[in-house]
Amino acid sequence: MAAAMPGASRARAAAALLLLLGCCGAALAAGLQDQAEQFLRSGHTNNWAVLVCTSRFWFNYRHVANTLSVYRSVKRLGIPDSHIVLMLADDMACNPRNPKPATVFSHKNMELNVYGDDVEVDYRSYEVTVENFLRVLTGRIPPSTPRSKRLLSDDRSNILIYMTGHGGNGFLKFQDSEEITNVELADAFEQMWQKRRYNELLFIIDTCQGASMYERFYSPNIMALASSQVGEDSLSHQPDLGIGVHLMDRYTFYVLEFLEEIHPASQTNMNDLFQVCPKSLCVSTPGHRTDLFQRDPGNVLITDFFGSVRKVEITTETLSLDRQVAGFESKFPEEELVTEPLKYAEQLPVAQIIHQKPKQKDWHPPGGFILGLWALIIMVFFKTYGIKHMKHVF
């Protein structure tokens, strides 16, 4: 009897001690988790997106649909139009060959119209050039460019750059007439880093041999994804028989399906994005590059780049204002600038234009090339038929 009592009290003491330890442990773990969360969070305060489609012509419908589906996801997850630079090299929605005008579909049987009602294209058609793209990235823009066409990011911005089109080993074709090489792109990113125009950058490219475009990056805090490795082609997904062209590329199609599951509060991380579109579905092998990125991709949320989740602090301080204050006399009174009233110049003098005679074009003597060509033709003629014909000409 005497032996049982100390045993019971010892058991109770042990249980109390265990409970106490458990509580302490939980509190410690919560404190540690809070600290860990603080540490692993990205330090960005705003998000930007630069979405580029580089190919024109009707049969490249899928590239425009690719870009528009990423645009749609990014807008849905919270990035406003003022922070998105959308560059589309051709207009598919209002293309004369589009049987359903004002729509761009991504799924066959016209299930999903990614064009929507409030799309805002910043660079359209022939404005999408390598020069303009690099100007947007580096910020070396002429002063007359409107605010919507600029990338006004700062050192706390996370930027998503998505490019799609036709590409090859080390280059990406723009508008069927020029190309951007991976060296130029890497240099542009380095210029951005020098001026601290980004905090972290996510670069996604969906072209043939896309992995070659991120091989040359050397600036810190860049993560890159590509739809295919060097030597492989990225394939398109499915044609729609009503529209007559392929609607999407495979990689972006599966990325869009993945992003449709994401909502602004989801905690999905980048490792899941790397698994999107395995070889069985995509036929090409998607690749990614994270060695320049400082955080572990498992800690990077999808919404860090695709959405715009802001850091928020509760305001606990107030200022105490004296309400009885009357009007205010500024210490630095603004000087009244006396300007003369301005008149707008007549912008469209219709009467003048319709009654104008066509301008006489000045005559220019033929240039070097034409002269050289004619000299060559004459030399060949006389070489072949002999110099004796000369006296008939002159």
Added chain:
Amino acid sequence: QVQLVVPMAVVFGPGSVPADLPSPLPFRDVQEMEISVNVRTSVTSRYEMHYRSATGQEEAALAAATAQEADAALHPLQDTTLGSLTMYVVPETTSLLPQGINVYVGKHRSALVRAGGSLAALQARLREVTQVMSFTASSIAAALSDRVPDGQLSPDARRYLKSSLGYEITFSLLNPDPKSHTVDWDIEGAVNRYVKPVLDKLSLVANFSVDSQILYYAVLGVTPRYDKESSSFLLSAHSLPHVINPVEARLGSSAASLYPVLNFLLYVPEHSHSPLYIQDKDGAPVSTNAFHSPRWGGIMVYNVEAPASPQASLPLHVDVDMARVMEVFLAQLRLLFGLSREEVPPEFLLESPGNEGLADWELDHLLWAHTVENIATVSTTLTSLAQLLDKIGNIVIKDDVASEVYRAVASVQSAVTKLSLGHLHAAFQASKEAVTSSERAFFDPSLLHLLYFPDDQKFAIYIPLFLPMAVPILLSLAKIVRETRLHKKEPTKMD
């Protein structure tokens, strides 16, 4: 390197002189401290202290009844240049400072410090005061945040507004339910009465432009929860980050200005969701009913009082109490700039700045941080510009780009010199000019590296074109040379 010089005057009131002074008053002393940001960058801070005893007028002012009166009386007798500090040492048994308070920091650039017995204790206290009133190692490190090696600064340390030449402030009233509430706010009067004094004081730092708008049918992105106990609606702290996004698309900003925009939103909740309170992490309602987001702005929820009779006809007319709203918005503006009073030691008493919004020493605090940040930005910009020009050797530098670079270099040198002399205002103006010039030089549209072909690309294009064409030309040239040489030799052979 950069040396930050703070001219300080330490004035001993009657009965406060410590016994162990090294030399009789007045004398000067210098304290230097090095703030090391990374391996190559460090900033030295130098406090030039001038110890003296109080003049007759100052003694009379220090004999006032309260600390506020003493501060007001001492203000005209002080050195009011930007960046300077004046410390008045009062005896330990003084009645000016309440019990438990050792330092009283006034609205201007002075503080009343209780004597600590020995000179060493006094100097320790003075060091604390100067840390609060001018700059600390962490504030300088935050200004130079892009040079600090990653991992040393917490992500939250870089959240203050970057130094910029101007800021655009937009006040927006969000009325999601105009059928139930007709909201009237006298924003123009409030801006004239409350906001203009603060912006006037801040006009030394940057240009401010203010505009306002009213948005109807603008809803928050989150549905608030109904709480039965308080019969009100609650917005929890972790849903706040998602509130801003749906509204942001409609806020708009001036198309012409490239300055950062600060948005201050006043949200009047819908009739069906009134009253609406914001909960902090512990579940308690926030007294100000407002929250802010770094580098973006702030949102305040303004609850409409329930009408006296439940049968009152809709829409209810609401007259917004602008003073209460502006108290919160101006406090948020201070926090966005980084002027928070939370990290002050408990034995300090800080005078409230009143309608001016910020004390003179807080303005100095901003100027120190911004000047250092500007100088660092200019040196980084010019260095990277030089690297770019080294890399692409055949880039053409226009004359105006070159003159901007020269001007930037001259301005930044003058800023560093003025800092080492203690002239904060002149140094700040010089650093602003340096930033303008260097940005104009760096972002000049003609410096696009795409427009200049590197030499290896030139070879790669022209060699495959000209080499095959050149082969027959070279061969025939060689044949001609051989023939003439043979021809020259022949006459000597034939006799």
